[in-house]
Amino acid sequence: MYSGVAVEKGNNNGKKKAGIIASTVVFGMGMLMLGMIFCIRRKKFRMNDNFKDVRKEDMELPIFYLSAVANATGNFSSRNKLGEGGFGPVYKGILAEGQEIAVKRLSKSSGQGLNELKNEVILIAKLQHRNLVKLLGCCIHEDEKMLIYEYMPNKSLDFFIFDQTRRKLMDWSKCMNIIVGIARGLLYLHQDSRLRIIHRDIKASNILLDNELNPKISDFGLARMFRGDQTEANTHRVVGTYGYMSPEYASNGHLSVKTDVFSFGVLVLEIVSGNKNRGFRHPDQNLNLLGHAWILWIKGTPLELIDECLANSSNVSEVLRCIHVALLCVQQRPEDRPNMPTIVQILGNENPLPQPKQPGFFIGRNPLEQDTSSSRNNVYSANEASLTSLEAR
Incomplete structure (x- = not known):
């Protein structure tokens, strides 16, 4: 009799313990889920809060509904994807009224x-x-952040000049128009706009082309604004693209309008x-594009640099x-480089020019060197990707 009671009490105690454990587990899981929900909402709040000052400061910027953007892009269909950058994908879209747009969508993992x-x-x-891409508006909905631009049907400059087939569609007059247009766009950024802007990432893929192959500078995510009479600055966060960065900026973080001037010069040689400067290797002398152009200039044979596709129309x-x-x-040396007002002027006349001095980052790589590490290269021309956080040393 006593043993039966003991067993019943033992069973009750086991059930109580099991109930306590189950309750603890359920409570812990509930708290964990609440914590995750709180973190997600807090992240969304931070993301939306980061754009509150933008909306206040740029009230004239139209706001697009998420549903309108989704409908325009086929719900962000892969068939409408134009490309992808560090920020996320870009899609082509057509609004209800028929206007074509390009949608830059911030990646949620960015x-x-x-x-x-x-x-x-x-x-x-x-x-x-006219030589800057036009921002039509933005779409901000919870964790969705998008910018809506005018659509450029001819994509970017690199799509043409680095492709042997499409390059034949560009004669010298079109190339010259693109060079002058980029120069005028940079002149506006450096001097004529309400702000003084250093782009910091001028390269072929950031020059978009409209129906008539007119150039438009795009991608201002890395741009730096100077205020008042400021003309230069130092930064510990070097951003840009290898092959286009000026020596003083890549090595010391020294930033000025001459940073963009250097990139413009590289771009002109590429056109x-x-x-490509960052991929070019001379078969005999092991020089990059800057070094090859410099050697031809010294030898008095700079016309050998011209692409054969342009030879007949040049x-x-x-x-x-x-x-x-x-x-x-x-x-x-940045002080030796001309500024953009001077560049625009001398591109349009035939006045005598000073003789150039040795370019920066022009020495090729030692052919015996097998290591591909950028720390052992003599030039900044091996990496195709844009940098968003390179500490200056």
Whole structure:
């Protein structure tokens, strides 16, 4: 009799313990879920809060509904995807009224894209120039952050000049128009706009082309605004693209309008030659594109730089002047480089120009060197990706 009671009490105690354990587990899981929900909501709040000052500062910027953008892009269909950058994907869309748009959508996994997107809204919303891409509006809905631009049907400059087939569609007059257009866009950014903007990532893929192949500078996520009479600054966060960065900026974080001038010079040499600076290797002398152009200039044979696709349509004096201007832009010392007002002026006349000095980052890599580490290269021309956080040393 006593043993039966003991067993019943033992069973009751076991059930109580099991109930306590189950309750503890359920309570713990509930708290964990609440914590996760709180963190997600807090993250969303931070993301939306980061854009509150943008909305206040840029009230003239139209706001697009998420449903309208989703419908325009086929619910962000992969068939409408134009490309992808560090911020996230870009989609082509057609609004209900028939207007074509390009939608830059911030990736939800992007760590630094939010700041770059915000930077782009603040800067480009205030800039209006025929050689800058036009920002039509933005879409901000919970954790969705998007910018809506005018659509450029001919994509970007690199799509043409680095492709052997499409490059044949561009004669010298079109190339010259693109060079002058980029120069005028940079002149506006550096001097004529309400703000003084250093783009910091001028390269072929950031130059978009409209129906008539007119150039428009795009991607202001890395741009830096100077205020008042400020003309230069130092930064510990070097951003840009290898092969286009000036020596003083890549090595010491020294930033000025001459940073963009150097990038412009590299771009001009790429347009003339049809070669990428960061991928070019001379078969005999092991030089990059800057070194190859410099050696040809010293030898007195700069016309050998011209891409064969442009040979029949080239204005020799214009091509020589563009090569000359480019070499002035990529000189080692920033004080030796011309500024954009001077560049625009000398591209349009035939006045004598000073002789260029040795360019920066022109020495090729030692052919015996097998290590591909950027720390052991003599030039910054091996990496195709844009950098968003490179500490200056």
